[in-house]
Amino acid sequence: MITIENLTKKFGKVTAVEGLTFQVKEGEVFGFLGPNGAGKTTTIRMLCCLISKTSGEATIGDYHIGKADDSLQIRRMIGLIPDNVGLYDDLTASENLDFYGKLYECPEGPRRENIERFLKMLDLWERKDTRAGSFSKGMKQKLALARALVHEPKILFMDEPTANLDPESAKTVRDFILEVKKQGRTIFLNTHNLDEAQRVCDRIGIIKKKLLTIGTPEQLRESLSKPKTEIRLAQVTETMLSTLRKLIPNKIEVSDNKLLIDVTDPDKENPAIIAAIASTGGQVREVTQLAPTLEDVYLQIVKETK
Amino acid sequence: MRISKAWIVATKDMRVFLRRKSANYSLVLFPLIVSVGLPLVLRFVGARQGGLSSTRLPILMNSFSFFFLIGAALLPTVLASYSLVGEKIEKSLEPLLAAPITDSELLLGKSIAAFIPPVGAIYISSIVFMVLANLVTHNTLGYLYFPNWAIGLILLLLTPLSAILSIEWCVIVSSRASDARAAQMQGLFIALPLLAIYVASEVGAISLNTSTLLIISAVILVADIILFFLSTKTFQREEILTKWT
């Protein structure tokens, strides 16, 4: 659906995005992660034909960004939720949507239906005749979601849609994203929120000017940090440690009466470790398998490129 | 270029504008002062015993007609600066520019929105002015002064031409202005040449007869064409988005 090859954007001397190459498949939720100033917004703006590329190629469907004739076609296919919602405060919720529906050439009937459907889905139907300016942040974000969908785009670009939202509103937005995915739309989601990325994205790309890594959340977690087993004991003894060191050459960290052991295959190694501890008279109180989080992966990757 | 697309933007802008009280005042106040205030001046200064003679009165009435032209240059700046800078302040340009609309359709839409309300207000107030002015002067003059060729030229030719000039000028200054007020202030400069002409006619340096008005029209038309190219050059998607916000 989206193919990006060697895409680069320079603002004067500043290179915002360099040599991006990746693809987003149809129907996929793609998460674009990166620190502030990493080039996430710049990438979305290039893909939405809002700013020109400096070099490289990108296609949305069969259309090329940067080609004058194609950009109108691309804009018809996509919906955008920018980082600033940009609603018209003096217009009501339904007027905001109606304006965009008309701009996207939705015929009157389907336009009305869509406005009603999306406002109802997002719990805004009761407030349809209220000025958008009086809405809370969460409501505005939801209205911006409805606005981006009113013309039923194939691809939805979202720039940090849950930033600054309270947990409940953020959840509503996330649930809605999953709902939109069910309808078969492709979603390109910029976010800082790792937990969110993990929950809603099929694949994640981490960017810091260049694309650092890309994969499913599981692949990313597995690719980097190894799993660890944490064992809490009544007491840690020297004999216990030397027995364990003979059994497994992996790194063992000791703190108070806890052991933190790097493992490669927990299912096989854990029972052996516990048996070894028991053989030295150790009393196991608690065993916890620590899986690396996406946060670990993210921090590690972003740090490595400093 | 699809006019229908431009019209969607224009109606949206006009709707937003009509909901803003402060913006409405200017649209009501100026025409009200001109259409009612000027005939009152005629009534108390001109058309009375010992007042201006029937030869001086028409000169005064002619120069009053010119006020509508100044209004045509002033009023659109209020709307144009709102509809251009307003989008910048509300940060609504990004989703708007992501929609399937071309730069020229957007610019045309914004221009229509800044054109119709002020020119409409001027036309309505000019009719009120002509009726009232006729009422208070026809005893002294012995005939109905309005309508005449001069005000016809002013309303039908010069008013739209200077409204267009004013809008184009606003597009250019709005690209640099950070708030609507600043854009409005700079927009007002466009009325200066017209004020200069008005003053020149008052001191008798020129007379605002039909041939002078035709010459002024031609000059404004040329300025319109030049500013058209400058303003469309300023109004480029990427420029608007990255420099205007």
Ligand SMILES: Nc1ncnc2c1ncn2[C@@H]1O[C@H](COP(=O)(O)OP(=O)(O)OP(=O)(O)O)[C@@H](O)[C@H]1O
């Ligand atoms: N219009 C512009 N002119 C000059 N430089 C720009 C412009 N827009 C972005 N940049 C620069 O490009 C880089 C990437 O910015 P971008 O906004 O794409 O980052 P981001 O990943 O979206 O960050 P954030 O998480 O803060 O939103 C930054 O260094 C920024 O300063």
Ligand SMILES: [Mg+2]
């Ligand atoms: Mg950003």
